Amino acid sequence: MLAMMKFDIDLRTYLQQNHKQLTWKKRINIAYEIIRALYFIHYVKAIHRDLHSGNILYSQFNDRWCISDLGFCGPADKSSTSIYGNLPYIAPEVIVGREYTFASDIYSIAILMWEISSGQTLFINYEHENDIVMNIINGIRPKIVPGTPLEYKNLMKECWDADPLKRPDAYTLGERMKRFNLDYQNMTDESFKSEIVDNLEMNKAEENYTSSRLFTSKIHNFENLPEPRNATEVNDFNKSNKRDSKSSKVITIFRDSNKKLSKLFKKLQIKSKNDEKEITQQHVDGR
Template identity: 75%
Template structure:
């Protein structure tokens, strides 16, 4: 087998998605077939690369069939259930996970119940939420401090599940997996709302491929704080632009914007609001050549009110600054600021003091100056997204 250029494979998969015409390809089956034919007709890929791309598309297709409850069912040879997936049986995976409930515990009934519920909604082998024993995490190193949490890197010794072995009827793991640990502060009085928010994060991130995957939860044995165990990426959008902006074409800038907007679409589709979109939590994976949204649901402490302001001031919508609730349209305003940052290469209002006067300037209509040479369609969409009137901003769902 020839060497597979994974970056080209993932680029071709992304391109096949971007070319979908939802008026024509109006169900998951038509979209899958269109994407498959697009891959097969891509002359930049070798035969082996096309095979790998189709394999990845088929995994997504199985997930989508289960997610949308669409498609032809088959009788599983093992459990005799009518399953939708073809590469595995979703019921066998869930039964396998259920049979292991007695083999682990977080020590907290609510956390156990939360993870078990997530496992019973598992869509595919490599998107399983788990309780991860802290002693299974090695080489834990402090990375940085976020607004409400500390971030660490670690090696997950056992690693997450990757594939379903239909012969052995068990899930196979990826050993020695790199991971990010995000320590959750202010959760000693965690209430039901906090648990619902954790469930929202775990569920959404393990349903949609454009959200940073959360492998599960662990607990820091030194202080008792819970930690999210998450997918490792290479860098955030801010750092990426600092390093690469001068080399980016407008096609590449638009593709970055497209991937961010698509990720937000899935968040809004789940009836969730991000509340803290900025270039520090838009993350890039070089391996996947893909952009992800992170920090869903944890942009403020566990007891936050939806009217409290959390986040990075230049990205916060004017209506939120004056005390109105976060809405889907507040996230759209943040998208406008990200679009501008992608066009310019630096964060918006980088030379301003982020104080009360600056906040009032945003409320009164100050916006970044449009970069010379910005495509008209991009400019118009950006200005529509940062309109002072939320009702005039576009919607995603």
């Protein structure tokens, strides 16, 4: 007889509805349970290949987070000729055409960890896949939210490294997260009361969720992309979003003022020539 577990909500919806009330104690526990679930997938030598917040499910009855949507999951030695997944969560090496590996899943975990910490969906203001792709392979990662515990921050950064060989495996990540989680679970709820107030203030200006077509799992085709790298300077998605949103305004401003600039340059040139003539005349007159 097959027993089916009832799940109540996916992670994306859960964060939309509850992130204001989530303390770091709760957020860290959610991340740990997801990492633990991935460890068991990797333990049987399988790769999920499509981890995202829409297929992380919560059972209220069991108070447990699980990974679902195993249809694309398969043996580590199973090759794939196509790139399939939810674009913001796909590892940079996969985007440029390399095989899915255990490390590719770990990259997706890093993005999930950031989503849990921030309550936001990545690339919220992006409309074109190419912009997202170039950010990912150029090493631009999301801005880490204020108040993120140092160990959580360090783990997240290790997991989204552009070099898959520098990412921890699921076992190592799970063990480090387990110790970190235990430290937080041993703290009293009183320790986190001020966090709730901070979350309410922080999220007032950040409630911005989307059901964009860009955030669904599908087959992707990309060609002639550069090698993935880590960003060499401080970059984040917020800056990229601002650049994208302002670019059209900047173009319009320059276009509208182009004629004015041309007239100004002409006046400056005329004035410069007149000044030159006056100086020359002064030398001739001996003044």
